[in-house]
Amino acid sequence: MLPKDLLYIGLGAAYMAKDKMEDLLNDLEERGKLSREEAAKFLDDAKERAAKERSDMESSVKTALREAVAELGLATKDDVEALKKLIEAKG
Numbered sequence: 001m002l003p004k005d006l007l008y009i010g011l012g013a014a015y016m017a018k019d020k021m022e023d024l025l026n027d028l029e030e031r032g033k034l035s036r037e038e039a040a041k042f043l044d045d046a047k048e049r050a051a052k053e054r055s056d057m058e059s060s061v062k063t064a065l066r067e068a069v070a071e072l073g074l075a076t077k078d079d080v081e082a083l084k085k086l087i088e089a090k091g
Contacts, residue, residue: 010057014050021046 025042028034034042069076075083 006061011054014054018046018050 022043025034025039029036029039
């Protein structure tokens with residue numbers, strides 16, 4: 001499984017959790033256990049945390065990919081570009 005696939009699985013799970021959380025908050029609000037303002041604040045806080053976690057996860061995946069490319073000895077875009085310039089300068 002590719003890291004990109006794991007990212008998509010994680011995002012899908014996050015959206016499912018978000019929907020369940022909204023349902024739970026709506027239920028609590030209807031029962032009078034939570035005010036609309038409290039529910040809205042909770043959702044806003046959860047969205048902020050989710051955005052930060054997503055950013056952190058993307059950064060971790062990128063770092064892992066860079067390390068894998070380096071460990072495997074694969075040429076990067078910068079490596080290929082440097083070779084092109086070297087060939088053009090010699091040709």
